[in-house]
Amino acid sequence: MYQIDNSTAVASQPPSTAQGTAGFFTDGNPASNLPATIVPAEYMNMLMLEVMNAITGSGQSLNKAAFNQLWTAMQTIAKNPGVTPPQFDNTTKTSTTAFVQRALGNLxxxxxLPTGTTALTASQVGQAFNVSAGSTVTMPPGAGLPLGAAVTFICGGNFTINTSDGSKIFVGKTGQDGVSVSVAGGIKLLWSGANGWQSSSYVVSYSNAGGFQRFQSGIILQWVTSTANSAGQVGCVYPMVFPNAFYAAFGVYLAAAITPPPSAVQVSEISGSGTGTGSLTFLASQAGAGLPNANIRVFLIGS
Structure with a gap:
């Protein structure tokens, strides 16, 4: 493709005429005195420049000996990567595969994250973060975030999550400005507007001394390690208050200052509340007799 360059061509483009009534070409009809359509230079310049601009716009130089430059330009434009709309865009713009992947819930x-303190921004919502033990992470302000916006953390040790805008983090029933967690696997926080950040994790807190696991069904398993008093009573303040109901508890013997060690442990509730205070007192016993000074791990099931 090349611009016309013969001896009758002019050096400058003639000015365009005023826009007339749109129509179509005709070969004319002598019988009815209908003249054939005149093809003016203005029209030919329009076609030439449209093709030239498409070719040069694709990065090519005009080449008089090449006859596939328009096709090459079309291929180049088609292969160019699109522009991914910004996060949370809900307009009718064309979506790239990157935007679709993000919108479908893929991280x-x-x-x-570096060790220390990190403040997240709204642009980082939708990502997963490896957090170093002992670090502190501040959630982004909730203003402008869509409901369901999620942040996922992966860590093998204790770290702290805070908020910067007064919103609460709900791990269990009570919202907090910040939570200190030990995560075995991951914790996922969902933005719920007025209700702050809600935990939807499969494991929220874990340590040898105590922790809890929340299952997809809503069932929560908690565990606490405690030492019985001289009467065999075990007081348990467990990691979180059951939001809905406390169902049952059972105990596992770990160690005790008694000989021989008991072969089985029965855990019977004495007092407390599974859903109110988050604390219960049990009697650890064997064959109906209390186990003084026994080291017991109590497992509690609720929802």
């Missing part, structure tokens, strides 16, 4: 990135 947009997995980023390692």
């Amino acid at each position: 947009s990135n997995l980023t390692g």
